[in-house]
Amino acid sequence: MKRKVTLKQIAKELDVSISTVSKALRNSVEISDDTKQKVQAFAKLYNYRPNNIALSLKNRKTNTIGIIIPEIVHHFFSKVIRGVELVANQRGYNVIVGLSNESFSKEVINMQMLANGSIDGFILSISKETLQLQDYHHFDETISQGMPIVMFDRVVNEIECDKVVIDDFQGAKSAVDHLIAKGARNIALITTRDYVSVGKLRTQGYMESLMNHQIDPKSELILKLDDSKNYEEDLDALEQEIRPLFESNDKIDALFAVNELYALSAMKVAKSFGYQIPEDIQVVGFTDGVLSKHASPSMSTVSQHGQEMGEKAAHLLIDRLENEEDEEHYQTVIIPADLVERESTK
Amino acid sequence: MKRKVTLKQIAKELDVSISTVSKALRNSVEISDDTKQKVQAFAKLYNYRPNNIALSLKNRKTNTIGIIIPEIVHHFFSKVIRGVELVANQRGYNVIVGLSNESFSKEVINMQMLANGSIDGFILSISKETLQLQDYHHFDETISQGMPIVMFDRVVNEIECDKVVIDDFQGAKSAVDHLIAKGARNIALITTRDYVSVGKLRTQGYMESLMNHQIDPKSELILKLDDSKNYEEDLDALEQEIRPLFESNDKIDALFAVNELYALSAMKVAKSFGYQIPEDIQVVGFTDGVLSKHASPSMSTVSQHGQEMGEKAAHLLIDRLENEEDEEHYQTVIIPADLVERESTK
DNA sequence: ATTTGTCACGAAAACGTTTTCGTGTTAAAA
DNA sequence: TTTTAACACGAAAACGTTTTCGTGACAAAT
Known part of the structure; x- marks a missing residue:
């Protein structure tokens, strides 16, 4: 040896x-x-x-970027990582991954572990628990130590840094616009409670579209689910939550859901009620997942462009790391969210 | 600041x-x-x-492990990463991720980038191209420099190192055993060409099971697909490849496929031929994917236990890093692959 | 014969730690 | 009063680089 x-x-x-x-x-x-x-x-x-470590010490630069995400077994987040890794590699950087598992403390610990010299900057998406607690001191501290952060998807106004988001509002709006254009009038919505910013924005897009078409939003058509539950592990529970929506509303002719799992489950429930899709009920989801494509009927969705977000985030971060100009001018890049039409809409 | x-x-x-x-x-x-x-x-x-970097330099130990995988937008691999990250974090390590994108040269470059002091050891799954070329010099070099490697899933006998695999042979065998027990006699197989070791082993398991039950394998029931094609992006192409299997065999009563996508597509094709599942044709896939659970009917599969593999691999690596003792004695851990019964089998 | 200049190389500092070893001061023991 | 021991701390080396600056040798110019 x-x-x-x-x-x-x-x-x-x-x-x-x-x-x-x-x-x-x-x-x-x-x-x-x-x-x-x-x-x-x-x-x-x-x-x-x-020796890389010696170089890092000497140059006070690791050429490594840290990415903190809530969950990795997730089509969207893994696509983001792919995008980040692609750009990072091209530009001579390595990628170190930390998982918060949607937990505040794990997010904090993970960041501290990496902020002590291991990396040059962060790319991250905030955990649900952090969003609920609204405790962002770890981000502030990191930034104030001169370590740049780029947030993606789950971002927060309170923190000044570069951000990459998709246009949740516009994406939801055009999804509902599309349903209306295809003749739907009683459009149900399945969403999350409001503390997750993306759920909130998508809900607003739904509202906006209805307003624009002089349709009164009806509260009985809106189902807000507690997304702290891990429905992925218990599909039945999710379907049970959705069932009442159809039981108490027999005029639903379309449905928009803020994520793939909700949409898919809703589709199953609708089918179990004997509805034909898309003839009786049209469905649109919001996702970057793999289920929609393989569902039967395959499901129309608003695409999140995860890889593109990752690439953009990596460029933003590396640009900031390499341009000494050190402008205090942060940007928020908005990636358009376009509708992918499949069989679940007319 | x-x-x-x-x-x-x-x-x-x-x-x-x-x-x-x-x-x-x-x-x-x-x-x-x-x-x-x-x-x-x-x-x-x-x-x-x-400062972590200073510590790493001083201690000649980074407390970071590198994981190289062919692809990250993949349910199995992301589960493995989750397992690795979990254990690594518990034991005070960070995880740095490199993607080979199934390419030999990217695998080599990625390893070289990390082997120069950035990490203490590797966890990796070999890219398809490397398996085809059978060029393993980069693994040899890494190991001979004193940097331990743990291979998982796609491993290779030529390299001496710790390994974690599932029992592909046994998994396939019990899947087919199960089909036979449920009355199937004309069992089709959809597999890959043999250079991917897992495909080979799973095919052998299929054969073994048939033999054990005195059933002659019929070559017209075996479809070998070229898995260098990215069927994920072109589902139609895949279905076209599968179609002939049903056109020229009207007595098929069950089907076993070596991965999720093949199985799912076969199920769709079978349905399009008017077959009922599982009444006319039973189906079993091989996977750790998310599609099986959500398919209709939901699909029975042999589970790969990705997270468990990741955890085991991380433990193996860290044990080796921290115990100077049992040098040179490598182990291969075999994780049992058990059958998850869902609606696509009787 | 002296000055100047070029060439080719080495010494040392710096990055941020940890650790070994030495040393000056004081209090206790002889 | 002298020796010894404990105490509290500092100097320096080491990890592996890169880079600045200094310097000895020799040739060319004065």
Whole structure:
């Protein structure tokens, strides 16, 4: 087992100084061609590679970005990571991943673990618990220590930093617009409680669209679910929650849900009530998931463009890291959310 | 913007030496209670945290593990990451993620980027291209430099290292056993070409089960697909490939597929031929995916236990990193693959 | 013969820690 | 009064780099 070779070892072996070796390898003019050749040959032979940690310490720059997300077994978040990794790699950065598991304390701990020199900056999406507690001190601290943050998807106005979001409002609005254009008038909504910003915005988009078309929103058509429950593990429970919506409303002709699971479950429930999709009830979900495409009928959705968000976030962060200008001018990039039409709408 | 405070700054401010500060913070007996209090109070006030990079350099240990996978937008792999991250965090490690995107060169580059001091060891699953080329020199080099590797799922005999796999053979075998027990006799198989070890093993399990039940495998019931194609993006193409299987065989009463997508598509094709599932044709897939659960009918599958694999791999790696002892004795952990029965089997 | 200049290289500092070893001061023991 | 021991702290090395600055040797110019 040959350990990694260092400058010092090469220097000793060739009987020159460490400085000479370092310079020779970087082709400095200070070093004679003779010595350069000797050193470079030796280095190649022993497969020398500079130690990253030493470089990081010296340059006070790790070329690593930390990404903190609530959950990784999730189509949207993994797409974001893919986008981040792609850009990071292109631009010479590594990506270190931390999972908050939707928990405030894990988010804080994870950030502290990474903020102590391991990374140059963060890309993150806020956990549900943090959003509920509205405790953002860890973000403030990180930023005030000079470590930039880029937030995506689940962002918060209280923190000044670069952000990447999709246009939740507009996405929801055009989804409902579309349903209305296809003849729907009694459009149900399945959403989450309001503390998750995206749920709130999507709900507002739904409202706006109805208003614009002189349709009165009816509260009995709106179902707000407690998304702290892990419905993914208990599909039946979710369907039980949805069932009353159809039991007490027999005129529903379309349904919009703020995520894929809600939409899919609603579709199942509707089918179990004997409704035909899209003939009796049209359905649109909101997602970047994989279920919609494979559902039967396949489901129309508002697409979240996860990978694009990740790419954009990575560019924003790296730009900020590399441009010394250090402008205090933060931007919020809004990615358009477009409707993917499939079989669940007419 | 207050930069991160260092030992040096504290020392200067309190007019003591760096050593004293360091010792005071670690509660050394060498330091008087007086000084300890002073230093610790100051450190707390300025929220001092030791710089990770400096520690890594000093200790020649990064407490970071690198995980290289072919793809992250994939239910199985993201579950593995979750498992790795969970254990890593518990045991004080960070996780840095590299994606090979199924490409040999990206795998090599990614490993080299990380092997130069950034991490203490690898957890990886080999890319398809690497498996085809059978070029494993980068693994050998890494290991010979004293950096441990743990391979999972897609492993290879040629490399000596710890491994975590599921029992592909047994899993496939019991899936087919189950189909036979439920009365099936003409069991189709949809698999991949043999260079992906898991495909091969699963095919062998299928064969074994048939043999054990005195059923002759018929080549016309076996469909080998070229999995270098990205069928996920082109479901129609995949269904076109599967269609002939049903066109030329009207006696198929069950089907086993080596992954979720194949199984799901086959189910759709079967339905389009008018078959009832599971009455006419029973279906079992092989996966850790999310589609099976939500399909209609929901699909029976052999589960891969991705998170468990990740956890096990992380433990193996960290154990090796921390126990200098049982060097050179590598183990292969086999995770049982059990059948999850859903609606697509009787 | 002296000055100047170029060349080729080495010493040392710096990044932020931890740890070993030495040392000056004071109090206790002889 | 002298020796010894305990105490409290500092200097320095080490981890592996890069870079600034200094310097000795030699050749060219004065």
